[in-house]
């Protein structure tokens with residue numbers, strides 16, 4: 181199997197590359213990313229370096245995409261290259277979200293549909309497409325069937341790209357599957373040119389490294405969400421790629437249960453004894469969450485489809501946290517640097 185992973189030098193997708201290559205010695209990967217063979221990503225997948233081809237360039241550039249298909253027959257694609265949400269970038273250039281996230285997806289699908297050996301195309305989307313609660317939003321775990329609500333350019337462009345990918349599948353008889361992640365933390369979380377908002381877990385690890393309490397707002401203590409380590413996500417995507425048959429066209433990859441921030445702090449404390457939190461006002465807090473954000477994209481996401489069709493299920497949260505911390509502690513200042 182030869183898998184093209186776009187955005188493969190980034191946070192979550194580098195975990196996908198690692199999970200795919202560690203799972204089978206017969207698998208090769210082509211990693212397409214803006215910066216190409218990024219140092220941190222190359223180190224992360226170093227045990228499998230001999231089975232990786234790197235392509236640097238923009239997903240919207242036809243010649244870059246062509247090169248990604250030039251190493252041999254691509255049997256699978258995981259398309260994760262994206263501009264992620266940040267309001268500042270929306271104000272600066274709203275159209276860039278459509279350009280990168282939708283037109284980039286079209287560019288890739290155009291090439292993929294002419295690849296005779298293509299077996300499955302996975303489009304990486306986000307729980308952001310569930311947006312804010314609307315009529316019909318369930319109080320139980322959020323299922324893949326919606327309802328949908330698209331508040332920001334990021335969600336709008338991710339949902340549009342999902343529909344484009346679905347239509348390509350119908351028009352050209354491709355096995356196109358869409359995956360939606362919840363809130364990801366874990367190994368390789370860092371700022372890229374396409375991502376700047378860090379997870380609460382990142383700030384927790386950073387505070388622990390500095391041996392000081394994590395500053396959170398009062399409201400954060402009553403908030404929560406669905407949090408999953410990038411390692412689990414990587415393994416989930418790999419499982420989906422290898423599943424003999426996907427009965428559905430969309431899958432949530434998530435914890436599957438609502439985790440309160442208090443639970444998250446406790447889970448981390450079991451790996452990092454002495455970790456403390458301190459309530460601070462919004463101007464000083466590192467983590468600010470709204471306890472009223474509880475449903476739709478803020479809810480737990482149902483993962484029955486993933487469990488049934490792939491057998492995948494996530495490790496316990498405390499174990500995910502311990503693995504993340506263990507990874508950071510091998511090179512703390514590079515793996516979890518202080519943010520400006």
Ligand SMILES: NC(=O)c1ccc[n+]([C@@H]2O[C@H](COP(=O)([O-])OP(=O)(O)OC[C@H]3O[C@@H](n4cnc5c(N)ncnc54)[C@H](O)[C@@H]3O)[C@@H](O)[C@H]2O)c1
Pocket residue numbers: 186187188189190191192193212213214215237238239240259260261262263264280284304305306307308338360361362363364365370372373374375
């Ligand atoms: N991090 C999360 O919590 C989360 C949640 C839901 C979904 N996702 C999805 O996971 C995927 C990866 O996101 P991430 O959080 O790891 O962000 P990331 O910024 O670390 O990864 C995105 C990668 O895409 C690359 N990229 C951006 N524009 C590109 C372009 N035009 N051409 C080529 N490469 C380009 C970037 O260089 C980067 O390495 C995205 O599709 C995102 O929507 C992430």
